[in-house]
Amino acid sequence: MYLTLAPFGGNLEGVRAGARAWLGKEPRELTAAEAALLVALPQAPSRLRPDRWLQAARTARDRVLQQSRDADLLNAPAVAEALAEEVPTQRLAWPLLAPHLAERLKRQQPMASLIRTTVDGGLQRALEDLAKDEAASLPAPGSLALMVVDNKTAAIVATVGSADYGDAGRLGAIDMTRAIRSPGSTLKPFLYGLAFDAGILRPRTLIADVSMRFGDYAPKNFDQAFHGELTAAEALQRSLNVPAVLILDRLGPARVTAALERTGVALRFPKATASDRARPGLPLALGGVGTTLEDVTMLYAGLANGGLVRPLRTTAGAPGTTPVRLMSADAAADVLAILTEAAPPPGVVPAAARSSRGAIALKTGTSYGFRDAWAFGVSREFTVGVWAGRADGSPSPDRLGRDAAAPLVQKVFDLLPAIRSPVIASGPSGSPPALLRRLESTPAGEGIRIHDPHRLRLVYPVARSSIERSGERVPLGLVAAGGRRPLSWLIDGRPIVTGAATREAEWLPERAGAVRITVLDADGRSDSAVIDVR
Structure with missing residues (x-):
């Protein structure tokens, strides 16, 4: 006593x-x-x-x-x-390892005199030092959060909630591993995995990255450009927005949300109005939802676990929980193979150097308004999650996921035990079956349209072209190809009289401005183009 x-x-x-x-x-x-x-x-x-x-x-x-x-x-x-030994001349600062986690566990078990965690003390110290060193180059209130998960046990072996717990200027007391933030593009791999399982596409399915409109929603890529036709694997590796929204449109936002929430992930959707009930929509594909670093890290650890997601553990000896299957083992392997084969961000790690210490599946993301930069790395043994930004939610225009967070993932892996084996054995191989060779932009609910040279296509005028009206009131020729006759033509939703036996029609523009031209065939298929009449 x-x-x-x-x-x-x-x-x-x-x-x-x-x-x-x-x-x-x-x-x-x-x-x-x-x-x-x-x-x-x-x-x-x-x-x-x-x-x-x-x-x-x-x-x-x-x-x-x-x-x-x-x-x-x-x-x-x-x-x-x-x-002969010296006597200490000052009192040392009290050890403060994993303070955010310690506070959380104390709130959960206020009467406990001793709580044994899953945290590795040496690794925790190293990551806290790394976070402080990296944050030194960030203007306040810039901060960081880091997590490392043991994939086999789902144990959190290191967690850093902020760059410096005691730095009030960086709001260091806020645990950014559990703060609700927009995840940017980091949920895209799970859309692809669910689509693989649903039979909507395969890694080598061709998908078009072109201008598309989904009702009132017209997503654009981060670089404001479109890249034409490419494989689903390439679209994911390049984190293109339009293909991701197209895939979510096929799956259905509600279906994807339900699958993610079954794993224990908490998703918060914005309300359209103060009285409206928040519901999932297509912006989910690009980060139009709120979640946490801890939850997204859990999902990525599930990829390494063959598509089985388990709640993350923070205390030693805690009873095991039943994993929830998010996707099949094959789909998870395909996703990891795609991410592993992606080119690393410029200046992070050359491909040759990266392969010498084992393959890491890497995915980055940046939220709307440059408020959050994310990166997640997955090896067979560990999953690393990184967030960079400002705890107050203000924008950081110079901080992108590839630039701010991805280099930190590699630095964290350098502090971990050497990778014994690659996260995946090999990449996706073989051509997809005929029905999955191309994913077209068809209306929701129609499923996949096979690339068929006889399908209905509006050949002329070309979408986004400009047409000069003639002063002599000369009609504009409309040309379609494919489709089963008779064909019907609509101008801004209103039918025009044409001959049913041909695939050509004439229309006399009456006004200047944007006009939508639509052609329909006997099977109800359609194709449209918006042109500018001058």
Whole structure:
């Protein structure tokens, strides 16, 4: 009892507190001189504090050492060596490892005197030092958050909630591993995996990255350009927005949301109005939802676990939980293969150097308004999640996921044990079956349109072209190809009279401005183009 309550100066009580505060050690690690100092301090803790009364503390310590020699507890050479040791001159800062996690666990178990966590102390110290070093180059209130998960056990082995817990200028007390933020493009891999399982596409399915409109929603790519036809794997590797929205449109936002939420992920959707009920929509594909670094890291760990997602563990000895299957093992392997084969961000790690220490599947993301930069890396053994931004939610236009967060993922992996085997054995192989060779932009609910040279197409006028009206009121020729006759033509939704036997028609523009031209065949298929009449 005395050892746990003895005073050691100031607000220090107990021999462990004294050893940690004055000497930075556990009691079992003390030298003879250090132990003698702690024996002396409780006799007069205010008058013997070494940071205020150094000589008094030294004299008291030396007296204890001499008494130990007289009692044959220490021999003369040991005492002489101990007397030569310096006495500490200041109180050390109390150890503060994983403070955000410690606070959370204490709230969850307020009566517990000891909570054993899954955190690796050495790795935690290294990551906290890394976060502080990296944040030094960020103007306040810029901050960082880091997580490392053991894929086999779903244990959080390191978690850094901010760059510096005590830095009020960076709002360091806020745990950004659990803050609700927009995940940017980081949910795209899960859309692709669910689409693989649903039979909507395969990694080598061709998909068009062109201007598309989904009702009133017209997504654009981050670079404001379109890249034409490419494979689904290439679209994911380049994190293109239009293909991701097209895939979500086929799957259905509600279906994807339900699949993600079954794993335990909390998703918060914005409300259209104050009275409207928040519901999922197509912007989900591009980060139009709120979630946390911890939840998204859990999803990526699920990819390494063959598509099985388990709640992350923070305490040692916690009972295991039943995993939830998000996607098949084959779909998860395909997604990881695609991400592993993607080119790393410029200046991060050359491909050759990366392969020398094992393959890492990497995905980055940047939220709307440059508020959040994300990166996730997956090896067979570990999943690393990184967030960079400002805790107050203000924009950081110079911080992109590829630039701000991706380099940190590699630096964290450099602190982890060497990767023993690649995260995937090989990439997707083989051509997709005929029905999955191309994913077209068809209306929701129609499923996949096979690339058929006989399908209905509006050949002329070309979408987004400009047409000059003739002063002589000459009609404009409309030309279609394919489709089953008879064909019908609509101008801004209103039918025009044409001959049913041909695939050509004439229309006389009556006004200037944007006009939508639509052709329909006997099977109800359609194709449209918007032109500018001048």
